[in-house]
Amino acid sequence: MERRRYNQPEGVRVEGDQEEEPDPPMSSWLSRTASSHKAQLAATAVVSGAVVAGAILGYQHTRRKNRVRDLKNSIPDVGEDATKELTEYGSAPSTEFLSNANTEDEWSAALAIRARRGEYDEDLVLEQLARNRVFLTDVGLTKLRNSFVIVVGCGGVGSHATAALTRSGVSKIRLIDFDQVTLSSLNRHAVATLADVGTQKVQCLRKRLEQISPWVEFDCRGELFSTLSADRLLGPWEPSKQGPDYVIDAIDDTKSKVALLAYCHNNSLPVISSMGAGCKSDPTRLFIGDISTSTEDPLSRITRRRLRTLGIEKGIPVVYSTEKPGPEKAQLLPLPDEEFERGKVNELGILPDFRARILPVLGTMPAVFGCAVANHVILEVTGYPHEYIPLKGHEKMYEAILANLQGLEERLVAHAGETIQGIRIPVSQKDVAYLVEEVFKGKSVISGLSTRLALVRWRLPQGGLTLDHRWQGQKNVKLELNNLVCITKHEAVVHEREVLKGGKRPEDLYDREVLELVEERMREEASFGRLR
Numbered sequence: 001m002e003r004r005r006y007n008q009p010e011g012v013r014v015e016g017d018q019e020e021e022p023d024p025p026m027s028s029w030l031s032r033t034a035s036s037h038k039a040q041l042a043a044t045a046v047v048s049g050a051v052v053a054g055a056i057l058g059y060q061h062t063r064r065k066n067r068v069r070d071l072k073n074s075i076p077d078v079g080e081d082a083t084k085e086l087t088e089y090g091s092a093p094s095t096e097f098l099s100n101a102n103t104e105d106e107w108s109a110a111l112a113i114r115a116r117r118g119e120y121d122e123d124l125v126l127e128q129l130a131r132n133r134v135f136l137t138d139v140g141l142t143k144l145r146n147s148f149v150i151v152v153g154c155g156g157v158g159s160h161a162t163a164a165l166t167r168s169g170v171s172k173i174r175l176i177d178f179d180q181v182t183l184s185s186l187n188r189h190a191v192a193t194l195a196d197v198g199t200q201k202v203q204c205l206r207k208r209l210e211q212i213s214p215w216v217e218f219d220c221r222g223e224l225f226s227t228l229s230a231d232r233l234l235g236p237w238e239p240s241k242q243g244p245d246y247v248i249d250a251i252d253d254t255k256s257k258v259a260l261l262a263y264c265h266n267n268s269l270p271v272i273s274s275m276g277a278g279c280k281s282d283p284t285r286l287f288i289g290d291i292s293t294s295t296e297d298p299l300s301r302i303t304r305r306r307l308r309t310l311g312i313e314k315g316i317p318v319v320y321s322t323e324k325p326g327p328e329k330a331q332l333l334p335l336p337d338e339e340f341e342r343g344k345v346n347e348l349g350i351l352p353d354f355r356a357r358i359l360p361v362l363g364t365m366p367a368v369f370g371c372a373v374a375n376h377v378i379l380e381v382t383g384y385p386h387e388y389i390p391l392k393g394h395e396k397m398y399e400a401i402l403a404n405l406q407g408l409e410e411r412l413v414a415h416a417g418e419t420i421q422g423i424r425i426p427v428s429q430k431d432v433a434y435l436v437e438e439v440f441k442g443k444s445v446i447s448g449l450s451t452r453l454a455l456v457r458w459r460l461p462q463g464g465l466t467l468d469h470r471w472q473g474q475k476n477v478k479l480e481l482n483n484l485v486c487i488t489k490h491e492a493v494v495h496e497r498e499v500l501k502g503g504k505r506p507e508d509l510y511d512r513e514v515l516e517l518v519e520e521r522m523r524e525e526a527s528f529g530r531l532r
Contacts, residue, residue, distance in 0.1 A: 105207060112210035120215050128213070129169045140382035141169055147245040147381045148172040148237045152225050152260055154201040155179070156188030156361065157274045158250030160370025161377075163190040166209045166216050168378055172237050174219040174244075175202040187363035190370070225256045230263045246377045249273035250370070252359075254299065258306040265312050272376050275300040275320035277366045278359035279330045285323040286368060288376060288388045294320040305438060319372045321365075324450070330360035397453070398432045404489070405432075405455045408496060409477045412457075415501055416465045418475075423467075425477050427455075427484075439525045440486035445518055446510065447488060454492040458485045458518060460500060482525045485518055 114120065126133065133141045149170050151162050154177035162173060181189065181196045181204050191208035202220040209216065221233055236243050247264050249271060251257040257273070264271035273291065276299035291307070292314040294300040300320050307313070379386045405427060410420040435455060436442060443450045457479070468476040487495065498504045507515060
């Protein structure tokens with residue numbers, strides 16, 4: 001009886017089918033291949049190459065391992081000579097930081113001492129810097145390794161900048177900071193641990209980073225930067241007399257910050273400054289640009305103002321955030337009532353004139369600022385090509401505000417019965433930027449809004465609008481900067497109708513809070529205006 005088949009899979013034999021010839025066995029193919037002289041030579045070459053490569057790699061690994069072992073074994077025991085004296089700031093002294101150290105810390109410190117003497121294998125250094133080496137090329141890495149960088153301020157921003165520079169290959173770093181590591185520092189410090197609480201920040205950085213790159217030389221200065229100490233703290237590296245290739249400003253005290261930036265600017269020392277990371281949370285708003293373009297940052301605003309009094313308006317690169325403050329975002333914390341009861345508020349800081357109130361800091365943001373600062377230094381020192389995206393929008397905004405002010409003055413001139421042909425106003429785009437950003441802080445003095453801004457006269461002159469006709473074909477409007485206020489365009493329409501054309505006084509239209517704020521802003525402009 002014939003068997004029926006139902007879609008049998010290919011290659012499956014069913015009982016009753018005629019057997020097919022099987023495929024040639026694998027052993028036959030190997031036999032034919034082995035009998036080929038060329039194949040034998042090729043196989044021999046492959047095996048020999050693998051053996052030689054394995055031998056070379058094995059030798060290199062063993063040689064490197066033996067070098068590391070010999071270096072470790074050659075490290076002498078560390079003595080227990082530890083001083084108990086404190087500095088004038090009440091912190092650990094700037095000597096070899098070995099007191100109260102555990103065995104690993106002692107081993108790392110001793111290894112670093114020997115490495116700085118040159119007793120560290122160069123191959124190990126180059127292997128640790130291999131990724132930077134292929135990125136920057138040998139020429140760039142050599143520049144970086146030969147550089148001398150000074151970091152002033154070793155808190156959240158400064159510690160992350162220092163750690164990045166150390167890992168990247170900078171071999172000479174001077175650390176300047178009088179302060180100590182506290183428990184509250186640990187949310188943002190790059191390397192500090194609980195064991196470091198109460199120790200100098202500069203020594204903490206040195207101790208931890210020596211465990212990563214023992215060949216790096218650290219010059220720790222546990223003191224406060226000031227104008228009086230600038231020549232010494234920013235002086236050359238001893239004993240080579242090498243001047244600093246770059247200075248990093250990571251100070252959060254405005255007095256010391258301005259002193260450092262002014263000194264670097266006046267002495268042509270390359271410097272980059274970190275503006276405030278406090279109360280910031282959006283890393284996408286970070287920019288690197290000239291200090292004249294930095295906005296939306298109280299520390300930046302105060303720094304710009306004080307530098308302007310010293311004749312410095314631009315030429316200092318800064319890292320800053322354009323993130324705007326808001327009612328639901330973190331703010332500078334007020335002092336409790338009991339702190340006021342203790343005495344004068346300006347005496348509550350750790351040093352005279354230092355901030356006594358607590359500034360909220362999200363621990364991730366100082367790291368972003370610090371890495372951005374270090375990245376800039378690396379690119380500058382090595383000559384690696386870089387072109388930052390400029391902050392856009394403000395120049396066009398200032399241009400629009402100036403055009404709107406020109407139009408307003410022309411309407412007022414026409415309202416006074418004069419012809420508007422050839423009308424000029426003594427206000428520049430730079431003046432607009434100064435008034436909007438520095439004096440009125442980018443907000444309407446009436447509503448506090450920061451969109452669709454305009455500049456308008458606050459009051460008309462007592463004798464009415466006057467023009468200067470001294471030049472033929474040109475009429476200048478007499479307009480003082482301290483009589484201009486920043487408000488929104490909608491508010492400007494009302495102000496023009498009611499005050500500038502309607503005959504009302506500002507006191508008839510606005511409440512006392514607005515009037516007092518305008519007077520305060522005008523006093524500020526008069527104070528800073530004398531120094532522009």
